[in-house]
Amino acid sequence: MTDEGGQLPRQRRHTLFFLEAVRDFAPVFLDTEVDMSRVLAHRAAAAEREGVRYAVSAYVLRAAGRVLAAHPDANAAIQGGPRRPRVAHYPFVNGKLALDRTLEGRRVVLGTVVPDLQDAELSVVQKHIDRVRDGDPEVLEDFEGIRRLHRLPWAEGRRAFRQAAGSLASRPHLTGTFSVTSLGHRAVDSFHSVGGTTTTFGVGRILDRPVVRDGQIVIAPVLRLSLAFDHRAIDGAEAADVLTEVKEVLESA
Structure with a gap:
């Protein structure tokens, strides 16, 4: 039996509000392979040595944070149409990480912002991920805004979300200056996602693939890393530089 008249679960409201807010995004997609x-x-x-299991996403967040610090236009946010666009540049790099969590019995995507990635150590990044990944989303302060949004009537929640997302001053603290989303824990080789930021990195699974080293074909663990960028903010040449430099940082870790 289908529920044709059912309402969308309120736990997914923030996702719909977000998708509406990023409609102006002008996406272009790139991808590469990382040894x-x-x-x-x-x-x-x-x-x-340390008993710490670092997530692949922690390495990507750290690498991208360092690279984007050297590319201020790619670490910016743009707002408005072609008549009067506004651009904000930030002196810090904040990375939003999308997480698969359960909130009030409903499986949803929740985002956490890891701050100051321009100089954060890998251990600090992982501690942030562990705290949010292992904590209870029903009580974590990180998600209080989302829980409050869910409690509001639809129209009021939609208006509140648009107001918050529309502020260039608050945006980097709500959605980051760049985004990382990973489906590498499943049988997904690569994918492209728009995270509402000028750049979004998509992380697939790591598989053994043939690569060339010193003129020889060898088997190595390869990650397919994608980049979606907002063409309103930067052009393809700079986006290609960003993706290439992130690849180089990861391969020299």
């Missing part, structure tokens, strides 16, 4: 040999070696050594 993750050094990342996985570092990850294994840290697990043995």
